Amino acid sequence: MATLLELRRRVRSVKNMRQITRAMKLVAGAKLRRAQDSMLAARPYSEKMWDVLGELAANSEQNVTHPLLEVRDVKRITAVVITSDRGLCGAFNTNVIRYATRALETWSDTETHVVAAGRKGWDHFRRGSIQVDKADDDLLKNLSYPRAAAVARYLIELYENKETDAVYLIYNEFVSALRQNLVVEPLLPIRELPFGGVEGATFRQAARAYAEAQVAGSEHAGFGAVGTTATALGESMAEAASFDPGTPTEIIDYIYEPSGQAIINELLPRFAEAQVFQALLESSAAEHAARMAAMDSATKNAEELIDDLTLTMNKLRQEAITNEILEVVGGAAALS
Amino acid sequence: MADTLLLNVVTPVGKIVDAQVVELTAPGLDGEFGILPRHARYMTALGVGELRYRTTDGAEETLAVAGGFAEVSQDQVNVLAQTAEDAAMIDVARAEAALQRAEARLAQPAEGVDVGRASIAVEKSLVRLRVAKARGIKPTYQPIVTTEMPIPGADADGTE
Numbered sequence: 001m002a003t004l005l006e007l008r009r010r011v012r013s014v015k016n017m018r019q020i021t022r023a024m025k026l027v028a029g030a031k032l033r034r035a036q037d038s039m040l041a042a043r044p045y046s047e048k049m050w051d052v053l054g055e056l057a058a059n060s061e062q063n064v065t066h067p068l069l070e071v072r073d074v075k076r077i078t079a080v081v082i083t084s085d086r087g088l089c090g091a092f093n094t095n096v097i098r099y100a101t102r103a104l105e106t107w108s109d110t111e112t113h114v115v116a117a118g119r120k121g122w123d124h125f126r127r128g129s130i131q132v133d134k135a136d137d138d139l140l141k142n143l144s145y146p147r148a149a150a151v152a153r154y155l156i157e158l159y160e161n162k163e164t165d166a167v168y169l170i171y172n173e174f175v176s177a178l179r180q181n182l183v184v185e186p187l188l189p190i191r192e193l194p195f196g197g198v199e200g201a202t203f204r205q206a207a208r209a210y211a212e213a214q215v216a217g218s219e220h221a222g223f224g225a226v227g228t229t230a231t232a233l234g235e236s237m238a239e240a241a242s243f244d245p246g247t248p249t250e251i252i253d254y255i256y257e258p259s260g261q262a263i264i265n266e267l268l269p270r271f272a273e274a275q276v277f278q279a280l281l282e283s284s285a286a287e288h289a290a291r292m293a294a295m296d297s298a299t300k301n302a303e304e305l306i307d308d309l310t311l312t313m314n315k316l317r318q319e320a321i322t323n324e325i326l327e328v329v330g331g332a333a334a335l336s
Numbered sequence: 337m338a339d340t341l342l343l344n345v346v347t348p349v350g351k352i353v354d355a356q357v358v359e360l361t362a363p364g365l366d367g368e369f370g371i372l373p374r375h376a377r378y379m380t381a382l383g384v385g386e387l388r389y390r391t392t393d394g395a396e397e398t399l400a401v402a403g404g405f406a407e408v409s410q411d412q413v414n415v416l417a418q419t420a421e422d423a424a425m426i427d428v429a430r431a432e433a434a435l436q437r438a439e440a441r442l443a444q445p446a447e448g449v450d451v452g453r454a455s456i457a458v459e460k461s462l463v464r465l466r467v468a469k470a471r472g473i474k475p476t477y478q479p480i481v482t483t484e485m486p487i488p489g490a491d492a493d494g495t496e
Contacts, residue, residue, distance in 0.1 A: 041350030044344075044351045048414050145348040254377045255376055255378045257380040258380075274348060
């Protein structure tokens, strides 16, 4: 049985811990708000980007070509795993790493390669047998568009040099302050958008859902053939839009300056950059949300523990006092 | 509907402009261009320069933009810029410092210095400073005719 002094010490130490977790919760809350703001601020840009790309794909007369649109036989897959730099954020990192590991297992027929954004992912994957690259150390600490763009350019270069044949982003998507969603999102090649009036956002969701389904279920065993993925996806999207390829849809002539091809050349890398930036922002907001939730429950646990300990302590003290009184009474009784 | 354009300027850090405008000029990759309502569908890559527009109530605004695209369709102009800042957002001291740095790099091109990038940096800083300065001396009540603001270095007045 613990002594009174020991209990008092423990209560004090738990109180200190509660103070720390509470402070961390508040800090995470403030950071979350900021991360959420910049995430929302970046959204119109990526959305417009989808629109423009969609219209460009739908309206260009000649088939545009670009290295980033070229779908190859997949011999090598690059997975960009976005974790956090710091811990104490609940299952945030564990979840995304587990998810990524599952994805890598699905792709085990193919050579895989991981790009770790965030220290936690790097710490985990560098111990494994898969080749790992590390993103800039400062990437998450000072997240900015130029930094995200540098990562995207690195991936683009890999793809253009045929050092990889498919690039996926695996990260925690921010849903709400209480919920994160694990996603795997195809980044490269940029799937050619199906012609017709399919909304960019819808396409993106479909592309993502497809990739997710493949990681989740084993029924799509032939994951190696991402080329067929694109075709199947295009078909399903075309169906969804009830698009009949036989009849030409309304094609509105754009004036392109300098040329449609030049714009595509400029647009596609920007597009990949924006997608990477968005993913990093989402992950960062999700991280702060996860940390806030973790610290909130830690604070609650500390409070519970303090209550318990205080109760035991009071009981013990009461017991000691009772004993003392009994002793005094007993002693007085013995004297009389 | 047909007499105004909806101008949207978005960048990765946020939406900068969302306004009804009567005209605008923007720096295309091949020189400045102007857009009026009922413009044909148009898509272009943007260079570095000033994006000017006049809103429906006659106020003229200038933004410093660099890189990206502009898309014109159905009386709507979407500008997706890498950066876009109005006078209030520009940090003059920072732009001046950047200008000096870039000019120093150009004056003495050391090994590994990307001359193209440095000159773009010079251009960006100059545009920023110009936009910030123009704001400082601009009368707010007079209607301003766009063509009275000559742009050094760009000779096209950019009417389509």
